Amino acid sequence: MSNTQETKPTPHPTPTADVKSTGAKIADFASDNGALVGLLVLCLGMFIATPDFLTPNNLLNVGIQASVVAILAFGQTFVIVTAGIDLSVGSVAALSAMVAAFTGQSWGMPPLVALLFGLLTGLAAGMISGAATAYGKLPPFIATLAMLSVARGLTLVVSNGIPIPTPSVVTWLGGDVGPIPMPVIVMLVMGALGWFTLNRLSIGRAMYAVGGNLEAARLSGIPVKRVLVTVYALSGIFAAVAGLVLSGRLASAQPQAATGYELDSIAAVVIGGASLAGGVGRISGTLIGALVLAVIRNGLNLLNVSAFWQQVIIGLVIAVAVGIDVLRRKRT
Amino acid sequence: MHFTPHRTLALALASGLAILPLAACNRTSSSTSATGSSAKKITLAVSTLNNPFFVSLKDGAVAEAKAEGVTLNVVDAQNDAATQANQLANAQSQNVQAVIVNPVDSDGAGAPVKALNTAKIPVIAVDRTVNGAKVASFIASDNVAGGQQAAAELGKLLGGKGDIIVLQGTAGTSAARDRGKGFTEGMKSFPGIKIVATQTANFDRTQGLDVTTNLMQANPSVVGIFAENDEMALGAIQALTAAGKAGKVLVTAIDGTADGMTAIVAGTLLETIAQQPDFMGKTAVDYCVTLAGGGTVPSGFTASPLIEITKTNVSQYQ
Numbered sequence: 001m002s003n004t005q006e007t008k009p010t011p012h013p014t015p016t017a018d019v020k021s022t023g024a025k026i027a028d029f030a031s032d033n034g035a036l037v038g039l040l041v042l043c044l045g046m047f048i049a050t051p052d053f054l055t056p057n058n059l060l061n062v063g064i065q066a067s068v069v070a071i072l073a074f075g076q077t078f079v080i081v082t083a084g085i086d087l088s089v090g091s092v093a094a095l096s097a098m099v100a101a102f103t104g105q106s107w108g109m110p111p112l113v114a115l116l117f118g119l120l121t122g123l124a125a126g127m128i129s130g131a132a133t134a135y136g137k138l139p140p141f142i143a144t145l146a147m148l149s150v151a152r153g154l155t156l157v158v159s160n161g162i163p164i165p166t167p168s169v170v171t172w173l174g175g176d177v178g179p180i181p182m183p184v185i186v187m188l189v190m191g192a193l194g195w196f197t198l199n200r201l202s203i204g205r206a207m208y209a210v211g212g213n214l215e216a217a218r219l220s221g222i223p224v225k226r227v228l229v230t231v232y233a234l235s236g237i238f239a240a241v242a243g244l245v246l247s248g249r250l251a252s253a254q255p256q257a258a259t260g261y262e263l264d265s266i267a268a269v270v271i272g273g274a275s276l277a278g279g280v281g282r283i284s285g286t287l288i289g290a291l292v293l294a295v296i297r298n299g300l301n302l303l304n305v306s307a308f309w310q311q312v313i314i315g316l317v318i319a320v321a322v323g324i325d326v327l328r329r330k331r332t
Numbered sequence: 333m334h335f336t337p338h339r340t341l342a343l344a345l346a347s348g349l350a351i352l353p354l355a356a357c358n359r360t361s362s363s364t365s366a367t368g369s370s371a372k373k374i375t376l377a378v379s380t381l382n383n384p385f386f387v388s389l390k391d392g393a394v395a396e397a398k399a400e401g402v403t404l405n406v407v408d409a410q411n412d413a414a415t416q417a418n419q420l421a422n423a424q425s426q427n428v429q430a431v432i433v434n435p436v437d438s439d440g441a442g443a444p445v446k447a448l449n450t451a452k453i454p455v456i457a458v459d460r461t462v463n464g465a466k467v468a469s470f471i472a473s474d475n476v477a478g479g480q481q482a483a484a485e486l487g488k489l490l491g492g493k494g495d496i497i498v499l500q501g502t503a504g505t506s507a508a509r510d511r512g513k514g515f516t517e518g519m520k521s522f523p524g525i526k527i528v529a530t531q532t533a534n535f536d537r538t539q540g541l542d543v544t545t546n547l548m549q550a551n552p553s554v555v556g557i558f559a560e561n562d563e564m565a566l567g568a569i570q571a572l573t574a575a576g577k578a579g580k581v582l583v584t585a586i587d588g589t590a591d592g593m594t595a596i597v598a599g600t601l602l603e604t605i606a607q608q609p610d611f612m613g614k615t616a617v618d619y620c621v622t623l624a625g626g627g628t629v630p631s632g633f634t635a636s637p638l639i640e641i642t643k644t645n646v647s648q649y650q
Contacts, residue, residue, distance in 0.1 A: 058425035065418045161503045161532060163439050174443070246414055250440040251464070254413050301422045307381075307408040 035288040046299035066294030067183035073268035074194040075238025082211040083278025084140035090261035091151035093243030096122040101253035104167035111167035126236020130229035174248020195283040211278025271321040372402040375423035392610025396617040413440035420444040430620035478605040479514020493524030496556035500532040540567025562592035606639040
């Protein structure tokens with residue numbers, strides 16, 4: 001009777017949680033940061049498999065290769081946090097890049113003005129999707145699916161199916177500043193802006209509230225419709241930036257650019273720990289998710305695994321990540 | 333309590349370690365590891381392996397690499413220019429001795445190849461050019477001549493008059509541009525023939541089927557079709573078969589793939605101007621080995637010979 005474990009419900013003066021073992025602390029860290037641990041393990045695996053992986057040049061490449069999807073995924077994070085989804089980001093990215101290239105070349109606009117046209121295109125597309133969802137009451141899946149088609153079609157219309165060279169400032173966005181690649185810098189800047197929006201602005205808190213419980217958010221005075229439009233507009237702007245970086249890397253806006261990238265952006269957000277049911281998600285997690293995808297692709301490429309198998313593996317990784325999400329939600 | 337750390341770690345480990353066995357069973361022709369051994373490494377970056385033409389090109393390159401004892405990494409961009417840019421950057425990380433590139437888009441390949449130029453890795457372009465960067469050599473069929481030959485045969489067998497339609501390849505590729513140019517030039521010798529519609533089917537069979545169905549609806553009097561590649565022609569033939577016009581509407585194409593030759597035997601395809609993609613692949617690898625050994629290769633354009641294939645000589649090439 002005297003040496004049973006302490007199961008009495010009486011409050012202790014010092015909480016036992018303070019005296020955790022190192023093992024338990026690591027376990028806690030791992031469970032809160034599953035994606036980060038996964039990424040580190042992946043990198044370790046790649047390093048063992050091929051010495052080409054951990055060279056500075058290749059790591060920079062991974063950063064560049066992650067950048068476009070990461071920027072798309074930052075915008076997607078806002079949407080998924082509100083329990084929505086944006087399937088149009090790939091097409092909007094391509095359209096924004098094409099509009100920037102077109103206004104620069106065919107309308108003779110100065111490069112910065114052309115860039116602005118590109119950004120405004122993303123904003124407009126996002127606002128239309130957002131309005132269709134919030135005011136038109138279309139499910140986000142349908143509204144953004146429609147925009148996916150419309151935006152891609154408009155990209156083909158504007159370009160007449162032919163790639164258009166990008167304005168100089170866009171090419172600069174895709175190039176290098178000394179040894180540092182601009183896409184990586186843009187990715188970090190957009191990540192910082194996304195983090196600031198979600199964590200320091202009241203709209204960020206509103207996004208979590210809307211995603212967590214729409215009715216409660218509405219009843220507590222949050223202008224839900226305006227928040228939703230803002231969220232999709234932000235996704236559109238982020239997509240535009242991603243599209244500009246993508247076209248800048250190639251110095252050419254391609255009509256079929258970013259086809260299918262929306263799925264990668266969703267995968268990155270989910271791998272990073274967000275829940276498709278809304279209310280949960282972090283920019284840092286999304287960044288890690290995008291890096292996981294890039295490391296897998298880059299590593300498999302270096303290992304000469306065929307592109308077909310790469311697709312299979314990426315699909316499995318997404319399934320596993322979502323599986324963790326589902327299990328986590330069941331337990332809490 | 334929150335999610336078990338064990339499960340997180342286990343799943344993370346599983347996905348990480350799943351890579352390793354795949355790495356082991358996918359180390360194809362290379363017996364030596366990726367460290368700086370004396371085995372020469374070449375990367376072949378193909379636009380897409382979803383097209384038998386490029387599969388033949390790859391096969392020719394792989395066979396030659398085996399014969400020469402070099403390691404050939406084949407990467408497939410699945411027709412996405414950004415994926416190809418990533419793959420070319422990765423080739424640089426692998427410190428290959430040379431790169432053979434078949435651009436998804438001639439303009440879009442410029443920036444990534446320029447990076448390879450800076451890294452002093454020689455680049456050979458096959459089938460499509462690279463704009464805005466240097467290549468040590470460009471190997472392709474003389475696509476302009478191919479277009480002209482297809483025009484000559486079609487014009488002759490139509491008796492110099494009638495309405496025809498043209499199925500174009502992917503806009504922006506030098507192959508599409510040159511074949512179209514050659515065909516238009518060749519058609520000038522037949523003033524009685526009118527091109528009533530020109531549309532792109534992106535070198536794809538399914539798109540060829542859909543576009544031809546639509547164009548035949550709009551232009552039922554069409555008697556001839558020129559497709560800038562075999563795949564689109566085969567799609568067009570499917571459309572004609574559905575309309576009961578296969579064999580009655582004359583179809584010519586360029587490429588000379590196995591399926592195309594089957595169609596010639598069947599009488600649904602009149603003629604195909606065969607390219608020799610395996611020759612292109614083989615020559616490209618040859619050039620790379622020469623360059624890696626410090627030799628020189630013909631700069632500029634190396635023409636891969638074309639062969640006109642009709643019912644009379646198809647049995648030789650099947």
